[in-house]
Amino acid sequence: MLTQNTLHWLIPALLVVIVLVGLAVGFTLRSRRKQVSDDALTRQPQAGTGSPEPSPATTPVLDTPGATQDTPEPTAHRLIRLRDRLARSGSPFGARLLAVLSRDNLAVDDWDELEETLLLADLGAGPTDELIDNLRTQVRIHGVNDPAQVRTMLRDALVALVDPTMDRSLRIQGAEPGTPGVVLVVGVNGTGKTTTIGKLARVLVADGHSLLLGAADTFRAAAADQLTTWGSRVGVHTVRASRDGADPAAVAFDAVKQGAAESVDVVVIDTAGRLQNKTGLMDELGKITRVIERVAPITEVLLVIDATTGQNGMQQARVFSQVANVTGIVLTKLDGTAKGGIVIAAQRELGVPVKLVGLGEGPDDLAPFNPDQFVDGILG
Ligand SMILES: Nc1nc2c(ncn2[C@@H]2O[C@H](COP(=O)(O)OP(=O)(O)OP(=O)(O)O)[C@@H](O)[C@H]2O)c(=O)[nH]1
Numbered sequence: 001m002l003t004q005n006t007l008h009w010l011i012p013a014l015l016v017v018i019v020l021v022g023l024a025v026g027f028t029l030r031s032r033r034k035q036v037s038d039d040a041l042t043r044q045p046q047a048g049t050g051s052p053e054p055s056p057a058t059t060p061v062l063d064t065p066g067a068t069q070d071t072p073e074p075t076a077h078r079l080i081r082l083r084d085r086l087a088r089s090g091s092p093f094g095a096r097l098l099a100v101l102s103r104d105n106l107a108v109d110d111w112d113e114l115e116e117t118l119l120l121a122d123l124g125a126g127p128t129d130e131l132i133d134n135l136r137t138q139v140r141i142h143g144v145n146d147p148a149q150v151r152t153m154l155r156d157a158l159v160a161l162v163d164p165t166m167d168r169s170l171r172i173q174g175a176e177p178g179t180p181g182v183v184l185v186v187g188v189n190g191t192g193k194t195t196t197i198g199k200l201a202r203v204l205v206a207d208g209h210s211l212l213l214g215a216a217d218t219f220r221a222a223a224a225d226q227l228t229t230w231g232s233r234v235g236v237h238t239v240r241a242s243r244d245g246a247d248p249a250a251v252a253f254d255a256v257k258q259g260a261a262e263s264v265d266v267v268v269i270d271t272a273g274r275l276q277n278k279t280g281l282m283d284e285l286g287k288i289t290r291v292i293e294r295v296a297p298i299t300e301v302l303l304v305i306d307a308t309t310g311q312n313g314m315q316q317a318r319v320f321s322q323v324a325n326v327t328g329i330v331l332t333k334l335d336g337t338a339k340g341g342i343v344i345a346a347q348r349e350l351g352v353p354v355k356l357v358g359l360g361e362g363p364d365d366l367a368p369f370n371p372d373q374f375v376d377g378i379l380g
């Protein structure tokens with residue numbers, strides 16, 4: 001039988017024991033956690049023998065993000081969203097063309113209006129003339145009485161202009177046995193390179209590919225942080241420089257070397273966009289290309305163009321296409337403009353297909369480009 005006196009001592013004694021056990025468990029857990037994070041911090045990529053500039057300042061560190069957090073949306077659904085977004089983006093120019101073409105007895109003023117609409121939609125002079133000529137011929141032959149027929153005529157003419165025969169597949173297959181596919185992403189600053197790589201990483205993960213990102217935009221630490229954050233959301237590692245202003249080519253080299261050592265399917269390299277002149281750009285992209293190709297051939301060079309910048313953006317994009325061997329265009333911010341004509345102008349001007357389009361700032365707002373869906377979108 002416990003007496004009142006015994007209870008008086010037993011309860012405080014039990015409390016002391018509980019507190020001591022709690023402290024001991026807490027301490028053990030904390031020291032274990034510290035050991036794990038120390039391991040993560042000291043984990044280094046494999047030594048880069050033959051690295052272009054193997055100074056400690058340019059040795060990339062492999063970021064070790066946590067477990068996969070997001071499940072990317074399957075890519076198949078996105079094509080439908082492309083059409084919906086385009087159809088909703090103000091008054092698509094295709095719908096305006098349709099309105100003019102549906103008038104009875106098209107006169108000179110109507111054709112002038114069509115031409116103006118196309119030029120205002122950033123279609124560019126060459127494709128505008130081509131489309132007007134094509135439509136004039138069609139109208140002469142078939143007339144413009146049946147609205148459904150007019151729509152089909154315009155749709156066919158626009159699809160032909162976007163060119164459905166171009167190969168729009170991303171070249172992510174390694175060019176040689178044992179090497180990863182290498183995707184180099186270039187373009188003017190602010191066009192959406194890093195965001196596009198982040199979205200693309202999700203697409204590739206969703207499609208079952210293994211990949212590694214390379215933060216060769218060493219201009220500012222925030223750029224590498226931005227890329228690392230995107231990657232870590234889908235469990236993809238980023239190779240980055242250990243300090244600001246490190247040699248971008250060294251980072252690109254080590255990323256591809258690391259990718260080859262880990263046998264990943266694809267390495268995607270982010271670059272800086274703010275280069276003052278063509279010579280500087282040529283030097284930097286030339287060096288990045290040369291050092292990457294010591295490890296593996298570059299399989300895809302994506303030029304990112306902001307669709308809202310129109311002809312001005314095209315001017316800058318032209319410089320990039322002159323210094324880099326561009327194989328595909330990514331047109332970002334298509335959600336922010338009704339001027340879809342830039343798709344046609346960019347392809348014509350640069351001679352390479354639009355492969356991907358950005359439809360917003362959301363993580364899954366990147367879609368493979370499809371001419372039919374695009375034309376349906378701009379026809380409203
Ligand atoms: N609305 C919209 N915004 C986009 C799209 N793609 C990128 N952006 C936004 O554009 C801005 C610039 O994107 P970044 O990815 O940082 O551009 P960047 O080319 O890497 O820029 P630098 O690193 O400075 O050269 C960000 O605010 C993005 O969210 C898009 O498809 N639609």
Ligand SMILES: [Mg+2]
Pocket residue numbers: 193194195217223270271
């Ligand atoms: Mg960037």
